[in-house]
Amino acid sequence: MTTPAIQWYPGHIAKAEKALLSQLKLVDVVLEVRDARIPLSTHHPQVPHWIGTKARVLVLNRMDMIPTLMRNRWTEWFQTQGEEALFTDAQHGKGIEAIAQAAQNAGAQMNQRRHDRGMLPRPVRAVVLGFPNVGKSALINRLLKRRVVESARRAGVTRQLRWVRISDQIELLDAPGVLPSKLNDQEAAFKLAICDDIGEAAYDNQRVTSTLIDLIKGLQATTPDAISGNPLRSRYELDPAEFTGESYLHALAEQKYQNDVERTARQILNDFRKGILGSIALELPPN
Ligand SMILES: Nc1nc2c(ncn2[C@@H]2O[C@H](COP(=O)(O)OP(=O)(O)OP(=O)(O)O)[C@@H](O)[C@H]2O)c(=O)[nH]1
Numbered sequence: 462m463t464t465p466a467i468q469w470y471p472g473h474i475a476k477a478e479k480a481l482l483s484q485l486k487l488v489d490v491v492l493e494v495r496d497a498r499i500p501l502s503t504h505h506p507q508v509p510h511w512i513g514t515k516a517r518v519l520v521l522n523r524m525d526m527i528p529t530l531m532r533n534r535w536t537e538w539f540q541t542q543g544e545e546a547l548f549t550d551a552q553h554g555k556g557i558e559a560i561a562q563a564a565q566n567a568g569a570q571m572n573q574r575r576h577d578r579g580m581l582p583r584p585v586r587a588v589v590l591g592f593p594n595v596g597k598s599a600l601i602n603r604l605l606k607r608r609v610v611e612s613a614r615r616a617g618v619t620r621q622l623r624w625v626r627i628s629d630q631i632e633l634l635d636a637p638g639v640l641p642s643k644l645n646d647q648e649a650a651f652k653l654a655i656c657d658d659i660g661e662a663a664y665d666n667q668r669v670t671s672t673l674i675d676l677i678k679g680l681q682a683t684t685p686d687a688i689s690g691n692p693l694r695s696r697y698e699l700d701p702a703e704f705t706g707e708s709y710l711h712a713l714a715e716q717k718y719q720n721d722v723e724r725t726a727r728q729i730l731n732d733f734r735k736g737i738l739g740s741i742a743l744e745l746p747p748n
Contacts (some may be wrong), residue, residue: 467650467664469642477641482511484588484622490516490567491638492560494591494600497521497548498657499744500535502649503592503658505640516567516646520560522596524548530686531742538746551599561604565630585631586624590638592653593660593712597637652676652743657734670726671706673733677744678706689739693729696738 485491491512495503500521519539524532532548539546547563549556568585575582589597604627621637642662643649649676653659654669655676678701680688693709696698699716701709714725 466668467562467647467654467659467662469644469662473659473661474641474644474670477639481590481640483640484634484636485511485515485590488515488586488588488634489571490518490564490587492518492520492564492587492589492600493738494522494595494597496592496595496656497523497527497532497535498656498742499649499652499658500546501744501747502646502652503595505592505643507643508590510642516570518560518563518567520549520591520600521546521658522549522551522600524556525550525553526736526740527742528686528689528740531745534746549596549600549603551596552604557600557603560600561627561631565628580627581585584626584629586634587627587631588634590640591688592640592658594656594658595697597639601633601635601637605635622673655730655733655743657730666726666730667707667710667722670729671710673729673743674701674704674706674709675740677701677738680741680743684745687742687745689741692738692741696730696732 463555493508493512521532521535536546536548545563547556547559549560564587567587571585572582589601591597605625618644624632625635627633639660640658650659650662650664651669651672654662654664655673673682674693675695677688681691681701689699697713697717699709699713710729711722711723713729714720714722718725718728733741
């Protein structure tokens with residue numbers, strides 16, 4: 462039997478789920494953050510169940526990392542699913558006002574229900590939720606308009622719980638809810654690893670990078686709108702057309718990185734994650 466390419470540390474998932482459920486108990490509204498490069502892989506199938514009847518605002522963060530055309534395609538696709546996807550760039554503070562407004566609208570509905578039951582209004586309580594490293598802390602900081610939450614390059618950084626006021630009408634838990642891994646989906650796991658949204662997992666950089674190269678090649682062949690030009694050729698002066706992901710990695714290592722395949726794999730992954738390969742929508746809306 463071959464070992465899976467991506468494995469999580471035992472105990473971590475149960476712990477993450479428990480912490481998440483205790484946070485969800487406290488709130489009226491959930492701001493669910495996904496990575497705009499991989500909106501399906503950063504969806505957890507249990508989220509609707511965990512959220513139950515609470516209001517939800519769907520946020521696709523890192524909008525700066527995909528082409529504008531793809532943003533429009535995702536917006537349309539989510540509409541066909543009866544959902545409104547709000548795009549943000551939490552790093553540069555774009556799209557934030559619409560998120561606060563959506564949370565506030567959810568709060569207005571909650572207070573209408575309270576009013577109908579003869580209760581006094583109160584601020585809506587919200588939490589930001591998502592996979593590691595999708596930009597939850599950056600979004601919280603933008604909503605607060607100041608820097609109270611550590612926003613780190615490293616995946617899986619955790620903090621303690623505190624309520625903070627965004628406005629008279631909204632209170633936010635300053636610690637985001639972190640989604641546990643979805644164990645049975647290796648294809649999504651590869652994409653999460655490529656995007657560094659995977660938290661405390663062990664994975665094989667070379668297989669992950671080979672998958673990234675294959676995905677980029679696939680997009681170039683079928684959906685050029687999802688990608689800017691030929692990013693691998695532009696960056697490394699080696700065209701991937703004649704290679705598989707794996708053989709490209711080896712050929713590039715030989716040409717440029719003293720045959721160090723691991724270093725080559727890390728270099729490509731880092732370049733992708735920093736946006737040096739340009740904007741790339743790794744996932745497309747289903748037909
Ligand atoms: N380009 C870009 N970078 C972003 C965006 N949002 C966050 N980042 C960067 O992504 C990295 C991770 O962001 P965080 O806000 O720490 O992510 P998180 O989801 O809180 O991460 P964990 O604490 O690991 O769960 C940081 O370096 C941010 O500056 C965005 O919209 N665009």
